[in-house]
Amino acid sequence: FGDWRVPQNHELWQGINGINNPCPLGYKIPTLTEWVEEQSSWSNDNASGAFESPLRIPLAGYRNHSDGSIGGEGNYGGYWSSTNDSIRSARMRVDEIGTGINFMPRANGLTIRCIKN
Secondary structure (H helix, E strand, C coil): CCCCCCCCCECCCCCCCECCCCCCCCCCCCCCHHHHHHCCCCCCCCHHHHHHHHCCCCCCECCCCCCEEEEECCEEEEEEEEEEEEEEEEEEECCCCCEEEEEEEEEEEEEECCHHH
């Protein structure tokens, strides 16, 4: 349930040489720990702090895994990490109220940010 790949493969996006790494050569999707470190550097723990950061994180929205609808543009930003548990992947959430990190189904369409290794 909620995965974009059958059978699941927990080794995708793992590091710079990960299988199916969607980032350019020399870049990778951040780990959960790297997102936590990034958030701690922001002036505010919310959308304005995210956008004022060197990464200029926007509220890009998402694609819903159950019906494919797009929502949240300008109100919510969800960014994948390469960290996963048994069935889900960690994401960093940003909105006007704050930020947070939790695990959610991989079939959700969230933004990725590539960072230099």
